[in-house]
Structures are given as structure tokens and as C-alpha cells.
Amino acid sequence: MFWGKVLGAVAGFLFARIPGAIIGVLIGHWFDRGVAQDFSQRGAFGRYLFGTDRAVGDASFIYTLFAVLGHLAKAKGRVTEQDIAHASALMDRFYLQNDARREAQSAFREGKQPTFPLEQTLCDFKAAFYGNIEVLELFIEQLIRMALVDGKLDKTEYQVLLAAAKALGFNKFQLDQALMMQKAGFRFRRSQQQRYQQKSQHNDLDDAYQILGAHASDSDAEIKKTYRKLMSRHHPDKLAGQGVPEKVMKEAQQRTQEIQAAYETIKKHRGMR
Structure with a gap:
């Protein structure tokens, strides 16, 4: 300093x-x-990241994410083992260990409290990242993945997602579009795993279109444009420039792999080059 x-x-x-x-x-x-x-x-997040130019932003992203994930998990009344396992796996992917992990767990517990100020927390988060759309979209994607971890979306979970989306500057249509894409991605990943095991009878094509937010009636040129736009939005280099923590980048990389696989499925069906 x-x-x-x-x-x-x-x-x-x-x-x-x-x-x-x-x-x-x-x-x-x-x-x-x-x-x-x-x-x-201020805790392990600060010590873990202190000394880098992005320390405050990184700590803000991780604290806010796990606090809101806790709030979302509690929305349906009881935090399930699946919710806890999902949050724990996310901590693993972020390489949060020792004190940093304990503080992520503390943030998750704090979010479960009925007095947790969801809207204010997210407004502060949005301001910390200067409203960067790519960062906010990545954040919403993580919330949706938690909501869908049990394969269904409870009404109370949807209300929390809607409140979070509005606090971050998204409208109901944008949230519903993101939900559709994430649900399709969930089915697509499961089908790909089953197909690898030669157990799948599911047609992946419809899900592939939904993952891209595209339609079967779109032209090849429109499909390519949509695909390139999505890939650009989730490109690690672009997200890094927007202030997304390095340890969160793997989540974005997983998303690009899913988009790529969906696009390849569509290309194969259409005979595109």
C-alpha cells in the first residue's frame, strides 16, 4: 500500500x-x-488475494457468490445435501482451502439467514464490477446451476433468481432465456454422458439449439453469428479483462466447452462447415 x-x-x-x-x-x-x-x-479472502490489483474484486465476487448461493438454497425451506455438495464442489473448483474455504462456508451460512439483504448485496456487487455485463451474466449462471442442481426449479427459488436478476440489471425475459439455456445444457450434458455409456435415447438437437439460444428455423449464418457471440462473451481473456477472478475462469471454460459441443451437434445435423 x-x-x-x-x-x-x-x-x-x-x-x-x-x-x-x-x-x-x-x-x-x-x-x-x-x-x-x-x-x-477482514478474513481469508483478503489474505488469500491481498497484494494483487484485483484483490478487492476477487474477494467481492467469491463472498457474494457463496452468500447468495446460500440464500438461494434456503429459499425452498431446507438446504439439501445436494445443495451443500454443489457448493462444496464449487469451492473445490475455485481451489478455496483452509481459512479461505471456511470463510466461503461462513458466507454460505450468512446467506441462509432470513435477514440477509439480497438486493443491497447484489447492488453493491454490481457497483464493484462497474456493471460489467459479462461478469454479471457469469454470476447469474452460477445461481441458476445451484437452483437446478436437483433437476427442478421450485417457485421460491425462481422468485429469488428473479429478484437477483433485477438487482443486477436483468429483466424477466433475460432470466427466462438464461434458464432455458441452462436447462438445455443440463439435459445435454447428461445425454452426452449416457451416450458415452451407450445408454442414451435422447435427441440432443433441440437442446443444442436451446443452449445457443437459437432456433431450428435460423439460417446457417445466423447460427454461426449466435455461436460466435456466445463464445466471445464467455472467452476467458475477455472475462479476465472485465475483472472475473482467475479461479472462476474454469467455470467459464466449462461453459465454452458446452457451447462448442452444442454447435458441433448442430453443424453435423445441418452439414455445415
Whole structure:
């Protein structure tokens, strides 16, 4: 941390020239130490990520995600073993260990409380990422995956998703579109696994179209345009530039793999090159 020293030196110089600048640096030094200590004492997320330019954003993303996931899991009345397993698996994929993992678990528990301020938390989150649409879409996708972990969507879960979507700047149509795409992705992944085991009799084509948000009546050119737009939106390099934590990138990569597989299914059916 060094901004305290810089500001102290400038302010001191304006008031008392060189002697004032020296005093300002000393005062700024103690200020910087206090800020750094305060940040490190905010928990494992801060310590885990402190020292990087994106530390605050990373901590904000992970804390908010697990808190809202906890709130969503509790919405249907009881947090199930599937909910807990899904959250735990997500922590594994984010490589959260020791204190960082315990704080993610604490955030999840905090979100389960009836007094959890969902809208305000998400408004603050949106502001922290300057409303970057790619970050917010990735966040909503994670919420939807939690809601669909048991293969169905409860009405109370949908209400939480809708409230979260509106707080982040999305409307009901956009949420429903994202839900349709995620449901299709869920069926598509399951079918691909079963097909690998030679047990699937499901036609993947309809789901492939839904994963892309496309229609069978679309032209080949329209399909390609939709595919490229989705791939660009979920490209790791673009998300990194928008401030998505590096440890969250694998989730985006899984999504691009799903989009790619769906596109290949459509291409094969249509004979596209």
C-alpha cells in the first residue's frame, strides 16, 4: 500500500513545502500500514488475494457468490445435501482451502439467514464490477446451476433468481432465456454422458439449439453469428479483462466447452462447415 504516502507528501508540500512533504510521508506511511492491516484482518479472502490489483474484486465476487448461493438454497425451506455438495464442489473448483474455504462456508451460512439483504448485496456487487455485463451474466449462471442442481426449479427459488436478476440489471425475459439455456445444457450434458455409456435415447438437437439460444428455423449464418457471440462473451481473456477472478475462469471454460459441443451437434445435423 502506498497511496497514503503519496497523498500525504502532496498535501504536506502544499502546506509547508519540503518539511511538510516529509511529515506527510510519515503520516501516510502509518495510514498505509493501518489500511493494509485492516484489509488483512477482514478474513481469508483478503489474505488469500491481498497484494494483487484485483484483490478487492476477487474477494467481492467469491463472498457474494457463496452468500447468495446460500440464500438461494434456503429459499425452498431446507438446504439439501445436494445443495451443500454443489457448493462444496464449487469451492473445490475455485481451489478455496483452509481459512479461505471456511470463510466461503461462513458466507454460505450468512446467506441462509432470513435477514440477509439480497438486493443491497447484489447492488453493491454490481457497483464493484462497474456493471460489467459479462461478469454479471457469469454470476447469474452460477445461481441458476445451484437452483437446478436437483433437476427442478421450485417457485421460491425462481422468485429469488428473479429478484437477483433485477438487482443486477436483468429483466424477466433475460432470466427466462438464461434458464432455458441452462436447462438445455443440463439435459445435454447428461445425454452426452449416457451416450458415452451407450445408454442414451435422447435427441440432443433441440437442446443444442436451446443452449445457443437459437432456433431450428435460423439460417446457417445466423447460427454461426449466435455461436460466435456466445463464445466471445464467455472467452476467458475477455472475462479476465472485465475483472472475473482467475479461479472462476474454469467455470467459464466449462461453459465454452458446452457451447462448442452444442454447435458441433448442430453443424453435423445441418452439414455445415
